[in-house]
Amino acid sequence: MAEQDHNYDMLVLGAGPAGLAAAIYACRANLRVLVCEEKLSGGEITATEQLDNYPGFPEGINGMEFGQRLEQQALRFGANIVSGSIEKVVLDREWKKVITTAGEYRGRTVVIATGTRPRSLGVPGEEKLRGRGISFCATCDAPFFRGKKVAVIGGGDAAVEEALYLTRFAGNVLLVHRRDMLRAISYLQDKLLRHPNVEILWDTVVKEFTGEQKLEGILVQNIQDDSVTEVRVDGAFLYVGRIANTAFLNSVEMDASGYIITNEEMETSVPGVYAAGDVRRKFLRQVVTATADGAIAAMMAVRYLQ
Numbered sequence: 056m057a058e059q060d061h062n063y064d065m066l067v068l069g070a071g072p073a074g075l076a077a078a079i080y081a082c083r084a085n086l087r088v089l090v091c092e093e094k095l096s097g098g099e100i101t102a103t104e105q106l107d108n109y110p111g112f113p114e115g116i117n118g119m120e121f122g123q124r125l126e127q128q129a130l131r132f133g134a135n136i137v138s139g140s141i142e143k144v145v146l147d148r149e150w151k152k153v154i155t156t157a158g159e160y161r162g163r164t165v166v167i168a169t170g171t172r173p174r175s176l177g178v179p180g181e182e183k184l185r186g187r188g189i190s191f192c193a194t195c196d197a198p199f200f201r202g203k204k205v206a207v208i209g210g211g212d213a214a215v216e217e218a219l220y221l222t223r224f225a226g227n228v229l230l231v232h233r234r235d236m237l238r239a240i241s242y243l244q245d246k247l248l249r250h251p252n253v254e255i256l257w258d259t260v261v262k263e264f265t266g267e268q269k270l271e272g273i274l275v276q277n278i279q280d281d282s283v284t285e286v287r288v289d290g291a292f293l294y295v296g297r298i299a300n301t302a303f304l305n306s307v308e309m310d311a312s313g314y315i316i317t318n319e320e321m322e323t324s325v326p327g328v329y330a331a332g333d334v335r336r337k338f339l340r341q342v343v344t345a346t347a348d349g350a351i352a353a354m355m356a357v358r359y360l361q
């Protein structure tokens with residue numbers, strides 16, 4: 056392919072709701088757009104069984120289907136999507152450069168929409184038993200635990216939502232939370248607290264995952280009285296927060312946790328570089344705010360190019 060074929064008006068890093076919304080808006084404004092994604096289009100929402108709070112879908116929509124629809128819409132307006140992981144970016148010049156495992160691309164503007172990934176606990180047994188009973192995706196792995204006992208670690212929206220999903224498969228769901236109240240929104244909390252197959256271990260942290268070939272239990276500590284007990288479980292689902300996918304960045308201003316700092320117009324500290332979706336420092340991380348960020352970033356890029 057000729058070098059100039061790798062030149063775009065806008066490079067979008069990440070094909071989640073933020074990145075694909077940016078691509079849709081930019082393509083509709085006649086920009087030449089390339090979206091780089093290392094996994095599936097749709098981002099993290101593809102690991103959600105049911106997206107229930109995106110306006111316009113009164114019955115909810117499956118996360119994977121939602122991701123596919125976003126991709127189809129971006130393709131319909133002419134977006135190019137390549138599959139590859141980002142190795143390096145050079146952003147602080149007129150033509151910004153993105154080097155991926157699929158090739159090297161240049162763009163006059165860049166929208167960073169790389170999202171977040173699950174945080175791990177960093178306790179003994181976690182690495183060894185990952186994929187052998189320890190999972191970060193209930194939608195993917197819940198059917199393996201039909202009738203069994205599973206633990207869900209965490210107290211946020213993701214932990215509670217996925218614990219509720221797991222009740223459809225597992226015989227017992229044990230939610231292990233480090234405090235005495237949940238962080239999740241009250242709608243989800245109420246559903247969880249009322250569920251007959253859910254037990255909650257409050258004020259409790261996981262010290263170790265036990266088992267050799269597969270997960271057999273969790274060693275938990277009550278932080279009020281320091282007592283340690285082993286609870287037998289067949290599966291453990293970790294939802295203890297997320298980490299921004301920004302390790303490849305150097306010239307863009309970020310906060311102490313690695314989230315990109317933008318203004319209301321999604322502008323980063325580098326001219327022509329925007330951030331959208333979960334990867335930026337923001338109040339509400341939802342699909343609806345991610346797509347809104349993407350639209351704003353794209354229209355700011357259009358203005359920048361003019």
Ligand code: NAP
Nearest residue numbers: 209210211212213214216233234238294295296297339340
């Ligand atoms: P989150 O809101 O940051 O919650 C993380 C949970 O893990 C918290 O309960 C936290 O405890 C706990 N935690 C963190 N580190 C821990 C550790 N080392 N040991 C034990 N527990 C630990 O993360 P999230 O639930 O993944 O959600 C991420 C974002 O996506 C949020 O903005 C959320 O609103 C959004 N989201 C929304 C929906 C929805 O609207 N349906 C669904 C999923 C996610 P503390 O509470 O004590 O801090």
